[in-house]
Amino acid sequence: MTVTSALIIGGGIGGLTAGIALRQKGIAVDIIERDPTWSVYGVGIIQQMNVVRAMNDLGVLENYLSHSYGFDSTTLFVGPAGVQEAKFDTPKLAGPNNPSNAGIRRPDLQKVLGEGAKANGCNVRLGLTVTNMDDDGAGVDVTFSDGTTGRYDIVVGADGVFSSTRQAILPDAPKPNYTGQWVWRYNLPRPAEVDGIHIFAGPFNGGFVPMQEDLMYVFLLSEEPDSKPIPVEGSAAAMVARAKMPPPQFAAILDQITDDAGVVARPLETIFLEGDWSKGRIVLIGDAVHASTPQLAQGAGMAIEDGLVLADELAKAATPEEAFAAYRTRRMPRVAHVAKNSIRIGDMQMGKIEPFNVGELTGQTIGLMVQPI
Template structure:
């Protein structure tokens, strides 16, 4: 069958890019960035998201210069910067509150900061609005019921009873990816590190104008999100991956940092009062060593290289994935060549982030040698400054 959008040449179908119909599974950071990048290149894009409310938890995220560069390429840099708080330094502290390193961070885009702290809801709104404006069809409360790739196309039936045939399916559905389970049922499962992260928002104090990272077995960071808002993250050893009741989250988070001697941290402890505002998450990781696609189905972001947050690059790697995948789909002669080239361009960079972040985590909880945070951070900035 010679499907629309393809020409038969020497036994291979060559991609008629403008006519490709692409399904993205997952309406998070990676999925929405993919939608924007692909729509800008002329693809017909549909996004499905299982959450009918399209909700995002309300704390922040740190993003470095490689994301600023990516947002520039996507044409939404000004909206992005306006929604967050730009900064150009990372300060490393010991638990007493003494600053032991002040690291200038490279600016990769002239006229824009080297880093951005941004609320996840604010980032989600920027990406969601722009994906819709770009022409993506976004459907909420929808999952895949069946997926059949016959080599000519991917026949998909959805949980609402609808169906469609797509030239490509992109699994951007996170750490517990249904898409990964479907195409690679024997792939490694996400692995708990032994550490978890606690997050909480505060009114920004005047001194927090960049990332302030505290070293120690209990890692702490203060990150500006806007002129008014900042958030704290706290990483703690959690042997056995315990469960905490919702009504105990605020008091437990306070107890986790009660012994940290830094005056700046102690000034914030008493403000952690609302259980519903504490975001607690066990830290897990996974990395797919083999192929990242099978036939006409490909993975990106946490679905294929989930990292701990110690280098602040989880979302950054997903955003870069989206740009590279869109680029290779335009450049390559065949779909398989495009998907193989995408994986080849991303593999070592993503593995570096996963392994380096995990090493910091393991060092903090005694499962590996202690890592010099300042040195690791500087190396990361050099690495992500390289072209993608």
Template sequence: MSTPRTVLVVGGGAAGNAVTILLRRAGLDVDLIEAEADWNATAGSGITLQGNALRVLRELGVWQRVKESGFGFGSVGITAPDGTVLHVVRDLRTGGDDLPATVGMQRPHLQQILIDAVRAGGASVRLGTRAESLEQDGDGVCVRFTDGTEGRYDLVIAADGLGSTTRAAIGITDRPEPTGMAIWRTAAPRPAGVVRTDLAYGGPAYIAGYCPTSDTTLYAYVVEASRDRASIPPETYADEMRRLASAYGGFWPEITEHITDPAKVNYTWFDRLLVEGAWHRGRVVLVGDAAHCCPPTLAQGAALSLEDAWVLARMLTEAGTWDDALFQAYYERRVHRVRAVVEASVQIGQWQLDGVRDADVPGLMGRTMTMLRDLP
């Protein structure tokens, strides 16, 4: 059997963009569809990229732009609610010693860098388009799109996120489950003294933290118990986040004075998902948040998605035949690493929800991050 050459990627986020870039570089024909008409509309405020994410971004050929756009640092500070620094921990360089431990970035900037690389690679991109139906046989997938067109592909890669409609369409019944926590996020100007992530535990929220995202910007976040989202009118988002953040000292007063526009504040529940058994049905394969997600307590969500894309692309381009055995091998190569991160991320939050004061958070974080130094 000849190697299949046509791929449809559903979803233009980090995982979808990354796998598109890599497969096009290998010479495969790739169509990418994205449901949003504005490809960068939902990119969000900021993102923390640890070394294992940077390692993949380097493989994508975008590391120099990421480095220039973001803010690199190598430690995290633990503070009291009043801003007193209690401890500073060196971050592990999970991408190797030749990359920073961590880079903070504005999410829209990262998304634009990946968009530019997708377009430069020559993939066919259609925005504002969804896969309406999928019909498989032994050799491929026939896809009908919402614009009335159809296409046939040797493989469909579902990178359409946490609420993946593709996952449901192929009969995978796993769904994200809320963990009981939620996060307020916003972008703000960076005070000159903010040169790393600082995390305050205690006060009116479980965590109050910030991460520098450029020489002039940061993103700030406050984690609390999840509320009924319907009970929080969007026009009050800035007021709600400012109310929680105003209890914290140090750099927080300077940050808080910029939390004024509710349209720039995001409120999101923490979810957990890990699809078990296989991440494919026939010739439709899941990557990224469509297959797994975890709370950002270890800042590994985007990194795991990028790793999925890198691993899957390598396996596809190195294999002579695409079949169930290959797709199952992809799952087995990824699931143990992903499971460790998902479970650790959820556990850290659960300890806080349960009020466990002697939890070994540093030990769990250290073991998990050490594991991530290995190549995926």
């Protein structure tokens, strides 16, 4: 391994995971985050069996599970009557004594990964962006927005779907695409019967995800004409209005969605780079290269796995370029499956394509995710 230092641009899920993984390989890591308060956007997140395995590999599983609600089962309800069509458990990839899946508040996930990054020796700097990068072939000279500079063996762009790092190194790469859907999320008390994820499909699409003993988040998908921001004022009523033909289980909770400030709604915007994921000593991970919609609940999981694989390849390769090529090759089958099929499900929900068997696709996805990364 020739890499001894790395700069990670972006202090979110992917960047923090990559930081922990790189430190485990003995690489010095600086992480910069543009948000000076390191605030977290979102309500909760479901993380499937491959993510629980990754948390174990990162050495943060105990802390992670102490902040989350672990479960094994997924229950599918279909149609306006909310008829249970299927209930199944998924494999336990982090050992028989740990859950298969977990729901966790996004702020708690950020806390767990942030603590893990710092405990492993990552240097985290907030309120910073990159104003210039000069890759001279032997290293990358970086100038930051506060006027300071640094030199690194590699730079990792983990700065999301609207990545400035991607724009800097791959200006001709595809731009993010709005799919036509929004996802709406809201926290509510968890009923005892929601002891795993509950999915509601057709014509209403939404679900319940447990996050703590006394907390779950609910979500629903809607079609919207554009991706313009929705005002906070009136957003609770707007979310309720989007619940068209809800099954009785979801209809029963709609009167609890009352706090505008508690609604988190965002447009679904995707990007997938079929071509290069790197240039020279600068590489992209996570949503910067393969942002997906939430239909397969694997977007964050793919970013987390990216960091582990990148660190593994850097430890084995003779050069960064060789490591980046091997990283892309290993990651492509999994991330392509998630990115492309998540969009397919959304297109079917919007009537853009003919219906297909989502259950069969879900089985294929689980089969792929249980494989080693």
